[in-house]
Amino acid sequence: MFRQLHKIPGLFAALLIVVVAASGVVLSLVPALDTLSAPPAPAAQMNVAELAASVQRHLPGLANLSRQPSGKIIAAYSTDTAQGQDVIDPRTGAVVGPYTTSAFVRWMTSLHRSLFLRTEGRIAVGLSALAMVLLCVSGAVLLARRMGGWRKVFGPARGSLSHRLHIELGRFAIMGLMLSGVTGLWMSMANFNLLPNAMGAMPQFPASVNGGKPAPIGTLQALQAIPVSDLRNLTFPTDPSDVFTVTTAGGMGYIDQATGKMLSYQANGVWKKIYEWIYMLHTGEGFWSLGLILGLASLCSLVLSWTGTILWWRRRQSLPKMKHNHIAHTADTIILVGSDGGATWGFARTLHDALTASGYKCHTASMNQLARHYAHAQRMFILTSTHGDGAAPESARNFMARLEKFHGTPKFPVALLGFGDRQFPKFSQFGHDVAAAVDARKWYAMLPYHAIDRQSVQDFARWGRAVGEALGHALELTHQPVRPRTRRLELVERIDYGHEVQAPTTVFRFLAPDVPPTFWERVTGRAALPRFEAGDLVGILPPGSDLPRFYSLATSSRDGFLEICVRKHPGGECSGYLHSLEPGETVECFIKQNPDFRPVKGRAPIILIGAGTGIGPLAGFIRANARGRAMHLYFGGRDPKSDFLYAEEIESWLTERRLTSLTTAFSRISDRAYVQDRIVEDAHRLRTMIERGAQIMVCGGRDMAEGVMQAVEEALAPVGLSVVKLKAEGRYLEDVY
Amino acid sequence: MKKLATALVLIGSLAAARQVQAKPLTLITKLRYFGGYSAYIALYLVDPHGHYVKTLWMAGGYPYYYHEMTDWFRRSRGDYKGLNGITGGSVGAGRTLTVHTHVADALINAGYKIYVDVASQGMWSDAMSVPLTTNESGKVIHGRNYVAGFEYRL
Structure with missing residues (x-):
């Protein structure tokens, strides 16, 4: 369920999230830049009356004073001949310069808020915030599952580069993205009136004012009581019957221009306080360091969208479509698959195809689809990988529960095959668990439980021969995960060892063939050596075979040549082929990354x-x-x-x-x-x-x-x-x- | 059947009442290139005593920012409830907002005023007013800040 919850919002909102996050990254810099460019703050004890009086001396026609979260004071003025807004130095009240907003920032803000659209754009942006929250929650659960529990979520990330990037960046950014998502969603809901009105109650507009001669602004007591750091906005009266309207961090009120008394005041309601907090957390206005952190997290989400899409695509590519798949009721051969990444499905298809070719009616399904009974089944195969530290993979999560409901003990034999990685402490643990559970129910085993390390196709072929023996005929399982694009490399040097001790071992060195590359090869970089690191694997296809043999690489592509070290095994098809090669001959090969077998970064021995x-x-x-x-x-x-x-x-x-x-x-x-x-x-x-x-x-x-x-x-x-x-x-x- | 008849009578009488008592009113607000975010514009009626009567149109997507139109907010005490069905999107710098509505005959030439309050994010709001008279109809007035020209047509 969590995988679906991660996949669906991820795919649907990926592009949207990229746009919203990218604009968010740019906007996250604004509070920091604003703070940098703001004039120095006034003395802590300065109050609004003093500030207003000093600004009024410098700026005739002062109509409005506002303080931005960065501390910048903006004064709006309007006389018969001129009007505008100026930035004020709060220490002196003098004008620093005209106040302008950057067109670029406005453009980015519009994009971030509504994608330059109206209501539809706002809804879309709100949904992208919702998607972000869902992605964070489901991502955290998936991460914990993959790492083998909540306590291990900060363990080392394993897998391909995309996988590791997705995990590392996800872990780093999840708190920031969650905060951005939740606050963004909140603001969106507030703006669509899905939350109680954040504006709350208004101060009562005074029924009457003193009406006397306006006192000098510096003497107004109510304004004297407000420190500048609390000010949000002060609007000046436009005529003698009008009042000062002051908005502070705590509320809003009206002040008599003659007596200087607060005529009415309304403190902010709880919803408004919440909204202001949320607004600050989301924008970083008044909290620029948080803004930068959220911006960094958003930057990560750009990469996460990309790696996530790659992972989804690879997974999808590896899920095979079964040909001639019979329904459970009519099939004589049941193949159940427990798979996370889809690799096990590939093996299942190989088995399915081979058995179908031998005339069996196969039904291949996920382990979650275990039926209560199979009417015509004569044999069953269960192929399963293990998720993280011994948990059931996605397509086998409900298997144990369904096994409880299985009717009786089947009369047909079962063969269990586990897939795993010996680098994990609990090698193919779930396969063991299934084997134990099936054993406990006295199911009849066709073959003893076997586990395959790191998708070894050789081991799988061996298991296939054992299955064939049990079935009474030959069964050849040639599994080809995704047929790789091979390259031709030329053997340039061989150094032989071990002949005297009956262990002929040779170090082979290969180079890209010395033929002029075609234009296309030059453009695509396929003329040079492929890219690889020491510890990666090279798959070599002996002539006439589709089954690659893998050898660990002793060089990286920076060394300028590809080197492997191979011992000749009696009867070994590929090792025999390699040992028969003379310099100048070529082999067909491809690189398979092995990113988990690398020295850790750092200086440790x-x-x-x-x-x-x-x-x-x-x-x-x-x-x-x-x-x-x-x-x-x-x-x-x-x-x-x-x-x-x-x-x-x-x-x-x-x-x-x-x-x-x-x-x-x-x-x-x-x-x-x-x-x-x-x-x-x-x-x-x-x-x-x-x-x-x-x-x-x-x-x-x-x-x-x-x-x-x-x-x-x-x-x-x-x-x-x-x-x-x-x-x-x-x-x-x-x-x- | 009886209900339908009642409804028809009711609709007919309402339409008749409108014909008798209300005149179409067109409000045209052209903004300057003031260099800021899309502006929020409140168009509202104020009685001869300076008291808010009702809002004619509110241009701006987020209710949360309506209070930034200080004069509208002050006079109407934040009349969010009176905005149902008469809101639209904000108006970009240099753009023109045209609103078609109706106004009761009794309010024309009776000392009522049309107010235009404009605000843009991060800038302060500026209100201006025009008397609602047959005489003023069709005359263009110029605002100090945001409004390049405002006129109404009765």
Whole structure:
């Protein structure tokens, strides 16, 4: 519900919010500029009678005095020959210069209030304020869900650049935007008379006045009693039967021009007081620093509109349309999907299409659509991701409740597949929960529960083969998330290692092919290397295959070449293909960002732990460390003489201070050790660094990552820290394959 | 049927009353290029004793700012209730506001005055008045600040 509440106002009002917010940003500067340009304030004890008397000496025909929230005093005068408004120096009463309002500010104000339209424009602007309030509230709830609870809303933001920008800016600006939205909505409602009339009661106009000779203004007692800082407006009488009309911060009253007595006075009602507060909070008039803060928040909302639209569009693009989708009642195969971002839907479609091609009648629906019973179902698949820290994803939120209502125990078998990210402390938690709930109801499992890390298509294909075995025929699930646009890159250099220890590993270096780029390629920048950072992934498509294999990048595009580190696996299609390449040949590839596997910003030390080809991205981070931040590398291999990857480079990085320390472990020499053994030995040193804010980055095989995690866990135990806690803070990152 | 007949009689008599007692009145207010936000304009009738009778037209979108027309606000005691159906948008600098209304015959040549009070945000308000007489009808008078020319036609 909250996602809908975020999406619908966001999409409908995005453009409107951009216009209103952009003009709001400009207007937020006005109170600050006004305050800067206002003449110095008068002495604190100066009263309105003194001010009026001194202005009257300088300005004949004085008709009106007003004090703006910035403290500027404006005097209006009108004689037979001249009329106008002047800015007054309140200390002397002298004229500083004529008072003008900037046409640009007026233009912006009209845009901000009514989009240059009349009532329709005001309604639209009012609705944009309402949309802003809805977006703030729903956004806060969605953020809390995504981060795994209200206590964690200020945790590190993860995801793509748009996602992180949306989260970071949203968190920063939400209070300001909420304030702007609520106050704007209030003012809009007040102006459409949807709130009690803020004007309230009026002072009684005096039935009669003294009528005597007007006293000098400086002697009027009622005016003497009002400090200048309280003044809003003072209108002078136009004839002997008239009175002074004075408006102050507290109310409004009429003053006799002969006796100087307050004839009648009406204090502001509560609704007027509220309105004035709201007005001040919204405009920043008289509170310029708040105005600037709100302006900054509005500036953020411009970016938020943009990133929000991008996120919505990507989500929409990734939601697949199922072909040949049967209804629940007639289908023999039920596929239920729990998805947040839509990626899981993509996998479900792959399964749906493959099964349909094999002749099954599939019904694919969200987990929220679990029926009470399925008449002809013979098997069920449940594919689900996990939202944030173990919660149900959007399309599975009601699944557990609906499961309660399911009739009996189904006779058909169920296969459960979870999707998650090992970087999160609770990996695919919701999938586990569903598996446990289904188990508790004694549902019959077709396959044991399996969880897929970071949408690994290889793992999904493996699971598909297991499904095929259970069904008794071959099933090939080739999942292609969104077919990427590939590039051709040319292999320019290869450095081979590890042949002697039966672990042939090669560092490959690629460049954009050396052919003259076409005009279009030059314009679009597609002639040069694509943009990437160390730690991002390159997807390589071996000839004749649609299934990309991903490798961590050891360089960033600033290094001028693309470098990966690949070990040849027996029977590995892609690694075999790469190892067969000779310089001069080209590969088809594309970049997949991996923004969550990056060193955190700052000066805290980084502990890099990698084994075998896992050193690739870590080498990239070291290579980019020109500022000499403390980086400590733990490297594990088989034999220093054979597969010590990057040995020469590491030596020069140490002398260049890009790398602070190196610790190695080799498993096929007399003094055999694994990299996790070194962690155990260095526990004290690591603990000290982590207590100082260090970040750990692990890259390598699954077994090695498990071992390292255990070793780090043991090292941290004495000080009450844990890997789970570090992961939650984004200080324990893994890139595991 | 009976109700319908009553209604028809009532409508007929009202129309007749208007024909007998009221004259069409056109008010034309042309603003100067005073260099400010769109102006709010109050057009209202004041009796021979200076007491507010009723508002003829209120040009300005936000009731919250009607008090800035100081003279209108003072004389009418903030007669927001009397504005139903006779409000319109504010008037930009250099623009002309033309209002068609009716005025009772009894008020013409009887010492009543038409007041024009103009205000713009951040500037003070300025009121002027013209006697409501057949003689003054069609004569253009010039305001000091906002009003380049005001005339009414009976």
